[in-house]
Amino acid sequence: MPDTQMPVMSAEDLTVFLEREFPQVHKDFAVEEVRDMGIRVRLVVQDRHLRPGGTVSGPSMFALADVAVYLGVLAMIGPKGLAVTTSCSLDFMRKPVANTDLIAECTLLKLGRVLAVGDVLLYSDGDDKPVARSTMTYSIPPER
């Protein structure tokens, strides 16, 4: 459906990249699968991701959606640390299951020369109804 391309980075490559570039958060996220124009990323839930009541907070959902599109883009274009989020929409649809990892299923709808657009559905692990959806637009820096 979208621009057909094959990934140039594997889940392992992305994990190493995350560990090196974002040491403060890399343990929060686990890359589970890299597909053509898509990726699955897990938020390994810890106390600081939770609101009172034990459900994942809005900022943690934003962070997961954002990192999923970022890593989905890098998987396709290689490790360019400078891609930046320019806009985002988020819809919160259901309460996440308490104390449960969150799974992001990301599909890249566009991977252009300067802009990439990724759609994300967020699920509580083991549940098949999405708790939230998000679209993230990334600006890709020109080659140097």
Place this chain on the structure above:
Amino acid sequence: MPDTQMPVMSAEDLTVFLEREFPQVHKDFAVEEVRDMGIRVRLVVQDRHLRPGGTVSGPSMFALADVAVYLGVLAMIGPKGLAVTTSCSLDFMRKPVANTDLIAECTLLKLGRVLAVGDVLLYSDGDDKPVARSTMTYSIPPER
């Protein structure tokens, strides 16, 4: 994936509803398929939908996405004319093919008691890369 339900209105029912309630636009739209929590609607492109160059205009894309979610919600809950759009996001990703119908593939991600959320991908008829995506939130009026 989402709230599992079966439609209560068919494509034919929706067509009759559209004709009766929105006589000024009903010829613009053709309901092609009604699914559980989803619908496909065609914009039958006419001159007034086009920009210079012959591609479908932004407002026509908005109109198609909006009507697709509206009809997708009605298909599930019955003909309640008062559902209103409360918010929407749209991303324009590719130039539509000139002088070509636009197809909306809509999936309802949430169908709650007071809010419904629908995702839409828009395609130029016959092309498999989406020209735009949209999320529409509808407020559902309480039963009277």
Place this chain on the structure above:
Amino acid sequence: MPDTQMPVMSAEDLTVFLEREFPQVHKDFAVEEVRDMGIRVRLVVQDRHLRPGGTVSGPSMFALADVAVYLGVLAMIGPKGLAVTTSCSLDFMRKPVANTDLIAECTLLKLGRVLAVGDVLLYSDGDDKPVARSTMTYSIPPER
């Protein structure tokens, strides 16, 4: 507040541009004021902009917000016909007053080399509560 710049096109310049480039819609819109990084545009309401009940339709609100940001950008950078909308968010907050022009008050929050972001509040003429708000992101083509 935003990037401080002065307009290079006046309301009259923009009106001539609209008439030449968009003959099919230029009578729908009247440029009322051009400011530094801002513009006010009126939708001169006609039958085709209305829904049953006489209120301005969603697609017409989208069209007005979109044209306001487009003209606001052109006012600052000159007549470059190729700027395109890349993403948009819209919130519908109140029912417009029936059979009444709609006023768009647009503020450019960013006017970068490749991306511009404009915020718009839409009012029924003479009413001081916004009926809708919108943010539009425009991609600005590189100099040729």
Place this chain on the structure above:
Amino acid sequence: MPDTQMPVMSAEDLTVFLEREFPQVHKDFAVEEVRDMGIRVRLVVQDRHLRPGGTVSGPSMFALADVAVYLGVLAMIGPKGLAVTTSCSLDFMRKPVANTDLIAECTLLKLGRVLAVGDVLLYSDGDDKPVARSTMTYSIPPER
């Protein structure tokens, strides 16, 4: 401009509420001013809010915008802990100044019986160009 109302909670009231209901984050946020249909909230930047390079992270910007609209709504309707974010749009426009607090200026555009809409501009403290903008829609629970 919007629904004219006066706040029923002061900056001090909101601070006490935040401390009691959200002990894990209340030190991150300082309520600086409550206005009719508006509020100013500061993100007291700490290491965990920063990305490599010392600029405030996207999730921290989301968190600040979200809490600003939440507290802006509570200021007007009183301490109802159950208001929830239903949708949000965010545009990232400039890089925040490194190691600097972020200021949210929030205006409530709508405060209805069931939905509230707030617009937020985010600034690096002392800078007059917004680093980001956001709109948050909150669902307000019915009276019990």
